[in-house]
Amino acid sequence: MDEKKISKAVINRLPRYYRYLGDLLEKDVVRISSKELSEMMSVTASQIRQDLNNFGGFGQQGYGYNVDYLYAEIGKILGLDKQHNIIIIGAGNLGQALANYADFERRGFTLKSLFDIDPKLIGNEIRGIKIRPIDELESYMKENYVDIAAITVPRFNASEIANNLAKWGIKAMWNFAPTDLNLPKDIVVENVHLAESLLRLSFRLSSNKSN
Amino acid sequence: MDEKKISKAVINRLPRYYRYLGDLLEKDVVRISSKELSEMMSVTASQIRQDLNNFGGFGQQGYGYNVDYLYAEIGKILGLDKQHNIIIIGAGNLGQALANYADFERRGFTLKSLFDIDPKLIGNEIRGIKIRPIDELESYMKENYVDIAAITVPRFNASEIANNLAKWGIKAMWNFAPTDLNLPKDIVVENVHLAESLLRLSFRLSSNKSN
DNA sequence: TAGATTGTTAATCGATTAACAATC
DNA sequence: TAGATTGTTAATCGATTAACAATC
Numbered sequence: 001m002d003e004k005k006i007s008k009a010v011i012n013r014l015p016r017y018y019r020y021l022g023d024l025l026e027k028d029v030v031r032i033s034s035k036e037l038s039e040m041m042s043v044t045a046s047q048i049r050q051d052l053n054n055f056g057g058f059g060q061q062g063y064g065y066n067v068d069y070l071y072a073e074i075g076k077i078l079g080l081d082k083q084h085n086i087i088i089i090g091a092g093n094l095g096q097a098l099a100n101y102a103d104f105e106r107r108g109f110t111l112k113s114l115f116d117i118d119p120k121l122i123g124n125e126i127r128g129i130k131i132r133p134i135d136e137l138e139s140y141m142k143e144n145y146v147d148i149a150a151i152t153v154p155r156f157n158a159s160e161i162a163n164n165l166a167k168w169g170i171k172a173m174w175n176f177a178p179t180d181l182n183l184p185k186d187i188v189v190e191n192v193h194l195a196e197s198l199l200r201l202s203f204r205l206s207s208n209k210s211n
Numbered sequence: 212m213d214e215k216k217i218s219k220a221v222i223n224r225l226p227r228y229y230r231y232l233g234d235l236l237e238k239d240v241v242r243i244s245s246k247e248l249s250e251m252m253s254v255t256a257s258q259i260r261q262d263l264n265n266f267g268g269f270g271q272q273g274y275g276y277n278v279d280y281l282y283a284e285i286g287k288i289l290g291l292d293k294q295h296n297i298i299i300i301g302a303g304n305l306g307q308a309l310a311n312y313a314d315f316e317r318r319g320f321t322l323k324s325l326f327d328i329d330p331k332l333i334g335n336e337i338r339g340i341k342i343r344p345i346d347e348l349e350s351y352m353k354e355n356y357v358d359i360a361a362i363t364v365p366r367f368n369a370s371e372i373a374n375n376l377a378k379w380g381i382k383a384m385w386n387f388a389p390t391d392l393n394l395p396k397d398i399v400v401e402n403v404h405l406a407e408s409l410l411r412l413s414f415r416l417s418s419n420k421s422n
Numbered sequence: 423t424a425g426a427t428t429g430t431t432a433a434t435c436g437a438t439t440a441a442c443a444a445t446c
Numbered sequence: 447t448a449g450a451t452t453g454t455t456a457a458t459c460g461a462t463t464a465a466c467a468a469t470c
Contacts, residue, residue: 006418007436007437009436009437009438010437011411011414011415012411014410014411014414015404015406015407015408015410015411015414016404016407018410019389019406019407033450033451033452034451034452035451044438044439044440045439045451046438046439046440046441047437047438047439049451049452049453049454050437050438050439050453050454052453053452053453053454057452057453059451059452059453060445060446060451060452061444061445061446061450061451061452061453062445062446062449062450062451062452063446063450063451063452064450064451064452065452077414077417078410078413078414078417079413079414079416079417079418080410080413082413082417084413084416092308092311093304093307093308093311093312094308094312096304096308097303097304097305097307097308098405100303100304101304101305101405103389103406104406104409107406107409107410109409109413147416148412148416171416171419172412172415172416174408174409174412178230186419188412188415188416188419190408190409190411190412190415192403192405192408193226193227194309194312194403195226195230195314195315195318196226196227196230197226197385197401197403198315198318198320198385198401199225199226199229199289199291199318200222200223200225200226200401201359201383201385201399201401202289202290202291202293202295202320203222203225203226203288203289203290204222204383204399204401205290205295205358205359205382205383205399206288206289206290206293207217207290208382208397208399218460218461220460220461220462221461244426244427244428245427245428246427255462255463255464256427256463257462257463257464257465258461258462258463260427260428260429260430261429261430261461261462261463263429264428264429264430268428268429270427270428270429271427271428271469271470272426272427272428272429272468272469272470273425273426273427273428273469273470274426274427274428274470275426275427275428276428
């Protein structure tokens with residue numbers, strides 16, 4: 001019953017803390033204060049302490065934070081102590097790019113299969129993982145445990161596939177299709193809208209006095 | 212001298228308004244009220260009106276907003292009335308996926324070239340656009356006008372390339388490398404940190420009571 | 423004109439920053 | 447013990463929502 005609701009802003013920052021702590025760990029840094037970390041990350045020390053204290057006191061007065069310990073704790077908060085099974089729907093360029101991004105495996109995200117509608121792709125393998133016909137998605141979902149589906153299909157196919165996946169028991173979708181999926185709210189949807197990202201860049205470029 | 216500073220939150224929402232208005236336009240919807248739009252988008256009507264009024268009064272009392280007009284105006288705000296030249300640094304899976312995403316062209320973003328260090332890739336073409344050796348980047352930048360560089364190289368090469376691009380006059384970077392680029396602040400950096408996005412999904416999945 | 427809906431001001435809410443007592 | 451730095455409360459700041467007069 002951990003009922004303290006974590007704000008969206010805090011959740012957004014957590015992975016970035018995790019990344020910086022991982023970098024420090026690689027450099028064998030043992031301890032770090034909120035002040036030092038805040039300077040590295042260009043945020044306030046106050047914010048770091050507030051953010052972390054949403055989840056408990058990981059530091060020690062007069063000392064700071066143990067990098068190794070804090071990294072592990074944030075990892076747990078992010079659910080990286082659990083194993084996740086992913087499938088990718090849409091084995092086009094983007095789907096294949098994700099499939100090849102082996103770094104995810106390191107964090108406990110195992111790619112189990114890809115699905116596509118294109119006969120030219122079906123049967124091919126990426127890193128030894130087979131591309132299956134989308135018709136087999138339903139039976140696959142019934143016979144295998146999958147928690148996350150990455151949606152890298154064209155915009156017009158996305159909602160139907162998403163609705164089906166929801167029906168077949170998916171827990172979360174990583175949506176790359178440029179549309180908002182409308183799903184039962186117990187299903188987690190994390191959107192990556194690349195087109196919107198480029199438009200933000202464009203806006204900032206346009207409103208940049210210095211050019 | 213348009214000195215009313217636009218908040219980050221507003222900028223983030225603008226491309227989504229633009230997408231919804233584009234969808235309405237496709238469906239030949241002529242007018243829409245902030246109330247109707249707010250219901251479609253699951254936001255408050257108040258927020259829509261506040262956001263738009265950062266840029267001027269685009270609506271009409273008693274009527275609402277003309278979809279066509281509002282779409283065009285937001286397009287201008289986003290800088291889509293201007294032509295942009297993009298290069299992609301790193302022609303791996305992700306770089307190629309972006310290069311193939313022809314939809315960007317439609318919005319005035321023209322892909323001019325890709326660059327890579329891998330001899331196996333150099334000389335290949337994607338949609339008729341050549342992959343050049345990274346050694347030629349400096350001379351290319353001097354001989355061509357490029358405003359945006361998409362960075363899809365591995366983490367360890369990213370900062371050096373980014374610093375060079377900055378030196379050679381790039382205006383904006385669309386950064387896909389899992390690191391924070393540290394650049395002069397007149398250079399726009401728009402980050403797409405896929406790994407962080409997946410960790411956010413993971414967090415929300417873990418803290419989801421309903422599973 | 424009456425009805426509808428904007429543009430905008432005021433009120434509320436939430437997030438960030440500052441400050442400092444607690445404590446290692 | 448003295449110095450450093452956390453955890454946490456209080457103050458500030460900014461963003462969202464509500465309300466309504468202006469006006470089409």
